Amino acid sequence: MPIFNKEEIKIIESFSNINKENFRTNILSIIGNWKISNINSYDYLLMKEAFNWRRLAIKIIDYVECDKKLYSKLLDWIFTPHLYATFSENGFRELIGYEKYNAHLSYFYGVTIERCLISYTEEELFKRQISYGNFVRYTPEDVYSKIYNISYNELIEEFLSKYNLNPNNLTEIEFENFTYWCFKKRVENSEPSKLASDTKKGTMFLYKFLESENKRLNSTEKIENNRKKKVDFAF
Template identity: 30%
Template sequence: MERKSVALEDDLKAEAQGLVASLRRRIQEGEGHWFLALLETIAQWRLPEEEVGERTFRYLIAGEAFDWLLLAERLALEIGDLVPQDELEELLFHGRAPLELDEDEFRRLIGAAKYRAHLNFYYGVLVEEALQLAVEDEVVKERLTCIWKNGQVDDDVCERIYGATRRQLWQSFRHEKGLPEGEWADVQQLREFTYWLFKERLRRCDPARVASDTRKGLAKMAALEAARRRRRPHSEDG
């Protein structure tokens, strides 16, 4: 069984190398816009994680939440010399695609399965992070009117959303995942934790509360995007 697993991983790595080579060739030969070629490469990509240099890229969280921008970042290492740097930076740093695509077109390009996994990541990580920020704003605002309020803001936020302190939740997450105590958490592991918190919220809250909190997270995301646009007026004008 272990031998089969290693062989499958080797096959997926070889397949990924072939996809990278094909992507470079398509861009060099001018086969359509580079972003479309990138998305079509993502659609064919089957490797859930890999080591590139000293960095681990984990594209799939809990086997169901797909971070397509992380895969785009990894592929950018291979095509950075072939595409406009300003377009690449806008995509990787701000999530702004060089082409306008509606959701149906994006879904078609990356495939239905990856699109569903992308939605899991969008709601389970990005919206969940925004929900935490929105509740943090509420906690901080309340503390400004109550000078005797003590305790960690993070703990208040987590208790309101998930019913336990951040430390308690972190310990439960590590125990469930079999992670050693005291190990430093990187950005990807923190995103895995955020997705785990999302699943906990779905498990413990009634549907009306889940929907209300999700709307709050979406509203915070919209506010953050509006603020970002106001800070970058020249980019918006082209």
């Protein structure tokens, strides 16, 4: 069970009457009232800028007592690939607050779209390799060089050195930080036109992935009705 301080427990308990009708609103209301200090470090706030609300939500529902059926419903909702947690943009922003909303967008563009851009570029180079009859071979190094004009090894070494991290023991959160750090580096070093183009590529890859996911979900016979709904955006 996550360890929270007294103030955090008080916030959770003020919205702890969670049921199948109000769970979305209550969890986001808890997050909206959550106090985040610029002094402390949090695993759900990358570089004190990019907010992964899902990671915090998981901690909260692990603390709240609820039956297995509701817990499963909560998890399904949290991992539904939707930019605004199945709310409208305004509804989501009002529940979590303006600052957390902006930090959420920083995570979306800095981690989700950045990873999609990497996947898009990898796919692009692979297609080029095939068109050359596999006479030209591309490696993961080429993907990072194409996007950031610097090799992956140079990027990761700079990142590890800057934050004094052990290369043999990197966690998922540290890899998320690395992705966000790469995003910030790209923003700093890119011309506006290239920045817009790269963002478009990442977004295109995301939509393509979601279309494929929709087909997979809708072609599966034994799935819940709520999983048959069209996925319209990812986190």
